[in-house]
Amino acid sequence: MDITFFLNRGMDAPLYLQLYQYFKENIHKGRIQKGMKLPSKRHLASQLSISQTTVERAYEQLAAEGYIVSKPRSGWFADYEESDFPDIPTACTGSIHPEPIENKQLIDFYYGNVDSARFPFSSWRKCMVNVLDRFGPELFHPGHVLGELELRTLITEHLYHSRSVRCLPEQVIIGAGNPVLMQILCKMFAPGSSIGFEDPGYPRTRKIFELNSMKVLPIPVDKEGIYIEKLQEDQPSLVYVTPSHQFPLGTVMSMNRRTQLLKWAAENESYIIEDDYEGEFRYSSLPVPSLQGQDLHNSVIYMGTFSKSLLPSLRISYMILPKPLIEKGREITSLYKQTVSCHSQLTLTEFIKCGEWQRHTNKMRKLYQRKRGILLEAIQSELGRNVKIRGENSGLHLMLDVYSAYLEKELIEKAEEHGVNIYPASPFYQTQPPASTIFLGFTGISEELIREGIGKLRAAWGL
The missing domain is CATH 1.10.10.10 (Winged helix-like DNA-binding domain superfamily/Winged helix DNA-binding domain)
Incomplete structure (x- = not known):
């Protein structure tokens, strides 16, 4: 060729x-x-x-x-x-989960990307080779159904120091992305079980619960977190929350609300699913300890991923079960065997042990903080009082409430006409979606294009 x-x-x-x-x-x-x-x-x-x-x-x-x-x-x-790699249409209000639009002529503010050009491929490759040399033919055999013990042990040690998570390696399950782990989790509960779900919240996760015959109950959130009063009224068996960086609003659950939530779960014998999907990326304040670390009643199921700190395509995530669910979790997981190859898990283990993962995460945190600053500066300069920014203190995206005559779909269409892809907020809401709110991701786009793209949005919307 x-x-x-x-x-x-x-x-x-x-x-x-x-x-x-x-x-x-x-x-x-x-x-x-x-x-x-x-x-x-x-x-x-x-x-x-x-x-x-x-x-x-x-x-x-x-x-x-x-x-x-x-x-x-x-x-x-x-x-x-x-x-x-299907043909991806322009994002619109009716889509369940907006995807990045493949058009190289457009400036794309997709919120699910990372800066993959900065990934240390040579270091990762060296770790892969070291694993091949060290384990050889052993890699041909199926690994432990829960995941490689050495990786699970490293995860427990890291989470204890960084997120105050307290667990043992036998509580950890490795899976090929959070959707796979969510599938396993759903099988641990009876069909028709009710789950309280943040509104707004991540639509793909919500859809997984619905497809597994769970009754999804929208629970509103405010600046402190999920409404405890609504949980007390609906009494779900589980509740799904993103307390460290509420998706998509970007707020951090207050300590008072965390205490109330844990108390509610203990009193009602319900489980909390704590999705800490972007735990490594905070910019304006010290990290808040996890709900799992505050839990005294084995009520919290903790979930995390390496997709944001490494590459989404590596598909390595983890779930930490409370002790009462360990036996059931092992039973269900054994049906799936292990969805992540031994080679990938052991390569990640080597990558963590030699310090490359922490160095890369630190570097990306600084890079994303710089990109975030450029985006905020450009928005202030170009859009000013015509927009309201939400969720800018952590994570890899922010939301814009746009004050103009255009609604969400029109804002997106006008932006595309001027060479910019932006994404709708409405799919994240089960009730009362906003009329003119859009998403801007900043991690997978260059600093120069961030400035250019915001300038194009001002022209597109006539602000």
Whole structure:
């Protein structure tokens, strides 16, 4: 396979990133089909007059995101399912869960991205090789159904120091992303069980509960967190909360509300699902201890992920069960076996032990804080009093209430006409969605494009 591609050596973007974008775009457009062999590193380096290291970094990025796979002694091949990369329409009010829009001509403020160009691929690759050398043929065997013990132990140690979570390795279940762990969790409770769900809240998680025949009860939230009075009225068997950074509002649950919630759960023998999905990224205040760390009655199911601090495509998350659910959790998990490969788990273990994960997380926290500052400055400069910002003190996105004559759908359409993708807030609400509120993610977009994009929004909305 020969390719004709112009590498712009005058651009700020690294050559490997330009090459990665070329292959990714052609895979999405169907020009590189599943099973097609890519040029060898040596051949492509010679053809484009670049180093083999440049080609290798581009291929490793594509492999990490699930686009290609390396076959021993054969080379690199496109390896994806068409259903993984559907044509994605412009986000609108009626969608259940807005997805990033694949259009390279648009400035995309998608809130689910990370800055993957900063991922330390060479360090990750070194850890992968070390694991292969250390374990060899052992990696061919299925791993422990709960996950590799060494990784589960490291997770318990990290969470104790960083989030005040108290648990043992046997309470930890590793899974290929939170949706898989949510599926396992749903099977631990009887069909028709009621669950209180923050309103607004994450629509994909809500849909998983609904598909598992759970009765989802919308529970409103305010600046302190979920309404305890509504929980007392509805009496659900479970309640799902995001207390460290409420999704999508960005508020932090107050200590008083946390105490009330834990007391309610203990008195009613209900369980709290604490989703700490962005626990590493706070910018304006000290971290608040987890609900799990304050729980004295085994009422909290704690969930976390490496998707935000590493790469979403690695698909490594974890769930910590309270002691009364351990036996049931092990029984259900054994039916799924282990959804994350031993090699990936042990590579992450090595990555954590050598300090690379903490270094990378610290670096990304500083980078995202800088991008956040640029975004806030641009909004203040370009949009001023025409918008209200919400949720800017933590996490990887913020919300904008836009004061204009346009409604949500019109705001999105006008933005696209001016070359900017933004996303609706309404899918996150079960009741009373806002009329003109949009989402802006800032982690997967360059600092220059952040400024340019906000300027385009001012022009698009006539502010």
